[in-house]
Amino acid sequence: MRVKLKTGPEPKKFIERVEELSGENVYACYQCGRCSAGCPVAFEMDILPNQVIRLVQMGLEEEVVRSKTLFLCASCFTCQSRCPKGIDMARVMEAVRYILDPKGKDAFGPDEIPVDLANELPQQVMVSICRKFSK
Amino acid sequence: MKVHYYPGCTLKEKTTNLDNSTREAMKRLDVELVEPEGWTCCGAEYPLTEEKIVGLAAPIRVLRQVREESGDVLITTCSFCYAVLKRANKAVREDPLKHKRINAYLKDDIKINALTKEKTTGFTEYNGEVKVLHLLEYLRDAVGYPKIRSRLKRDLKGLKIAPYYGCRLLRPQKEVGIDEPDNPHIFEEFLEVLGCASVDFPFKQECCGSYLSVSLPDAATEASYQILRSAGLNGAQAIAVSCPLCFYNMDRRQDRIREKFMDFTGLPVLFFTQLMAWALGVEKKVLGLDQHFYPPDHLFREEKKAEVVL
Numbered sequence: 001m002r003v004k005l006k007t008g009p010e011p012k013k014f015i016e017r018v019e020e021l022s023g024e025n026v027y028a029c030y031q032c033g034r035c036s037a038g039c040p041v042a043f044e045m046d047i048l049p050n051q052v053i054r055l056v057q058m059g060l061e062e063e064v065v066r067s068k069t070l071f072l073c074a075s076c077f078t079c080q081s082r083c084p085k086g087i088d089m090a091r092v093m094e095a096v097r098y099i100l101d102p103k104g105k106d107a108f109g110p111d112e113i114p115v116d117l118a119n120e121l122p123q124q125v126m127v128s129i130c131r132k133f134s135k
Numbered sequence: 136m137k138v139h140y141y142p143g144c145t146l147k148e149k150t151t152n153l154d155n156s157t158r159e160a161m162k163r164l165d166v167e168l169v170e171p172e173g174w175t176c177c178g179a180e181y182p183l184t185e186e187k188i189v190g191l192a193a194p195i196r197v198l199r200q201v202r203e204e205s206g207d208v209l210i211t212t213c214s215f216c217y218a219v220l221k222r223a224n225k226a227v228r229e230d231p232l233k234h235k236r237i238n239a240y241l242k243d244d245i246k247i248n249a250l251t252k253e254k255t256t257g258f259t260e261y262n263g264e265v266k267v268l269h270l271l272e273y274l275r276d277a278v279g280y281p282k283i284r285s286r287l288k289r290d291l292k293g294l295k296i297a298p299y300y301g302c303r304l305l306r307p308q309k310e311v312g313i314d315e316p317d318n319p320h321i322f323e324e325f326l327e328v329l330g331c332a333s334v335d336f337p338f339k340q341e342c343c344g345s346y347l348s349v350s351l352p353d354a355a356t357e358a359s360y361q362i363l364r365s366a367g368l369n370g371a372q373a374i375a376v377s378c379p380l381c382f383y384n385m386d387r388r389q390d391r392i393r394e395k396f397m398d399f400t401g402l403p404v405l406f407f408t409q410l411m412a413w414a415l416g417v418e419k420k421v422l423g424l425d426q427h428f429y430p431p432d433h434l435f436r437e438e439k440k441a442e443v444v445l
Contacts, residue, residue, distance in 0.1 A: 044354045074302075074347050075345070080307050081307065094184050098186070098187070121349065124144060125380055127179040128345075131182075131190070
């Protein structure tokens with residue numbers, strides 16, 4: 001993937017905001033890839049979890065925000081339990097989701113729940129998906 | 136013995152079999168379950184960013200109510216409720232900023248008498264006094280395995296069950312983990328106390344796809360298929376779970392798994408409390424076996440009687 005690096009206050013602001021929201025030190029990551037290796041939904045992702053954190057390190061907000069990986073994370077914390085540097089990747093994902101345009105469309109809101117499934121879905125899944133993927 | 140019990144929203148409607156089997160089994164172990172008065176949904180997801188603190192208000196409100204009723208332990212069976220309640224409790228206990236902000240939210244929560252409009256109870260800050268335990272932990276630490284063994288009425292010998300932990304019971308270890316995240320054994324020990332054989336399989340701590348079964352069904356189908364297939368290949372007759380969402384993904388969605396993967400023939404998914412209730416002598420109709428997609432009736436055969444120990 002070809003990306004153009006930017007310098008100046010904008011990328012730095014993005015990195016600082018992610019670190020502030022997640023409480024994690026993104027620079028601790030040395031790209032071993034264990035998070036991507038253990039991720040149960042990695043096969044559906046366009047950018048793998050370790051690539052997400054690399055893009056955050058480089059301050060490439062647009063590339064991260066564009067990826068659908070953010071809305072594939074099931075917060076199962078497999079990456080967190082395997083990270084040799086103790087980074088909680090699920091928190092980084094959540095921080096980036098939180099930064100997304102607050103006026104934009106929900107990635108998955110109550111209206112998207114399929115009507116034919118609404119009767120069989122357990123309540124907890126409807127609550128949790130709306131809390132994760134809507135504003 | 137009296138203990139506070141938080142069923143959670145799903146157990147009250149979609150998986151009443153988990154709730155009923157828990158209640159019946161605990162009755163036979165002389166444990167009285169008390170629901171906190173006026174409990175609400177726990178929120179299902181613990182907010183992971185530092186700024187979404189309002190998500191902690193719901194679980195802390197439940198825990199505060201337990202403390203008001205002078206309870207010191209709260210047990211849950213749903214893995215989601217367990218994770219949220221336990222993490223929220225820990226956050227309030229250890230993070231002074233979160234403690235301050237949550238208690239500021241809850242200040243307006245004082246009960247008001249409907250008739251006289253007078254405030255009935257004063258507000259006291261919640262500092263994380265209540266201990267949150269999963270039912271498996273409670274059975275091990277408070278009830279004790281010898282007591283369970285002495286109350287068994289049916290013999291489950293010959294049943295091969297694969298214990299499935301899923302994500303919320305184990306990770307993050309520092310905050311919720313009931314056991315080691317990569318080599319857990321509490322579930323196996325419990326199944327062996329009940330008398331059945333536990334089957335070890337490599338997918339016991341993998342994720343079943345969680346809430347992605349709504350937004351991206353294919354991912355959840357694939358993840359659940361891998362777990363069921365691995366358990367079947369290792370010789371399990373059924374999988375035991377503790378989470379209503381794992382149950383939904385792996386049992387209620389088995390028709391969709393079969394559609395996608397032709398080699399999949401099906402595997403019963405049970406709640407561990409159903410096995411416990413059955414071993415303790417609860418009647419079959421209480422177990423709610425009709426709520427399963429893959430009928431597990433053949434695993435609950437009446438003719439198996441426990442040998443009488445004199």
